Amino acid sequence: MNAITFNETIKTKVSNILAARHLDVDVNVEHLTKANGIEYDALTFTGKDMLQPVINLNQFFHSYQCHDSNIDDIANDIADIYEESFLPDDDYKVIFNFEQVKNKIFPCLYNTAINSKISDQYIHREYLDLSVYYYVTLPIKNDGSGTILISRKLLDLWNISIEELDQTAFNNLHVNKHPQITSMYDLFKDENDEKDISYIDDLSRNMFILSCKSDTNGAIYMTDTGILDQLSSMTSSDLIILPSSRHELIVLPSYLMKSHAEINDFRSMVHEVNSTVLRPEDFLSDNVYCYSAEDHELNIA
Structure with a gap:
């Protein structure tokens, strides 16, 4: 069959x-x-x-x-x-009332080109080669939770503007979710416990993983200049950002890059991980990004 x-x-x-x-x-x-x-x-x-x-x-x-x-x-x-x-009527029908769900609305990042087929259906705004989408969390049976991307129909039902949706989502991100900055060196050290980790090179010693403590949609923090400024201050440097998935980013100080040609090496590394390791639903981008601390601006490298 x-x-x-x-x-x-x-x-x-x-x-x-x-x-x-x-x-x-x-x-x-x-x-x-x-x-x-x-x-x-x-x-x-x-x-x-x-x-x-x-x-x-x-x-x-x-x-x-x-x-x-x-x-x-x-x-x-x-x-x-x-x-x-x-779910009982009162549980699932809350989605139709903006006031009842506005504290459960958050932003997330998806690749613009790959998601062109759904772009007419869901609210989004473009950011470099990516797009910021918005989702609402809802309860599901057995005390779990699920997420629903916010569609144009739902926004019309709520009778709010895209600007209000965007402001609500990012306010919730800052209040209810928290970024997690983890040193790659500390991660290796924790995973290897008492083993010799002298093999870790200088590059890995100065790399950080930027994610969300909820483990999902952490890449949205690449749109947050406050978080990027914090990392720039920690490293006293501009930043190179490698999108390892929609959920986390690898960040390193730009002074580790000996020449601009190394950007191509980073880009090749990102592409290889995306094509061989990452699940398709978690893909974000094959590009590499540079953050200027002076200009407070992120650009594709």
Whole structure:
């Protein structure tokens, strides 16, 4: 069974299961694009509730191909996921009220070119080769939380301007989330405990990891001149920034660069990590950035 046949079969079976459970919902198969250009086949649902889950079918098809699950078990699992995805009305409907969710709105960074397919759908502003998007955190079952990118439809529903959204998101970033600056040397030392770490070169001794204490979307701090000024002050230097992912940055003082030609070496290193190690959904950029402490300005190197 190929993917197309699998998707249509699952659609029919899930629809029948939900109908037997007396759930009034239409089930459809859609090919969707999410952030970072990740494309996937999904089951989407249309019912009386405005918020409906979207269930990725690719993982289920892989499980079917590997004979880990049969088609009926998969359909029942998806139907269970659908039913379990709903929160009490008061929990999920808060998203439609800006005043109730404004403290849960934050900014994040994505690559502009790769996300061109979703740029018309979600609110964003461009920043160099990147774009600042905005997301809201919502509770999910079992005391967890999930995130939703803020769409133009949601912004219209809130009846606020993009400027107000941007200000709210960055205010929340500064108040509720905190940057984490970790010395690469200290990281190596902690990981190797009592082992000899004399092999660590001068470059690594003067490199820092800039991230968020929540472990997600830490790259947004490259837009924060206050944090970059702090790092410049710590190193008494302008900065070179290597985007290791959407979640963290590697920062080093520019005086370690013996010549401008080394920028190409850094760029090659970033590209190699992005193409061989990083998950596609975590990709930020293949570029390298320079921060001028005097001008308080970040530019592509």
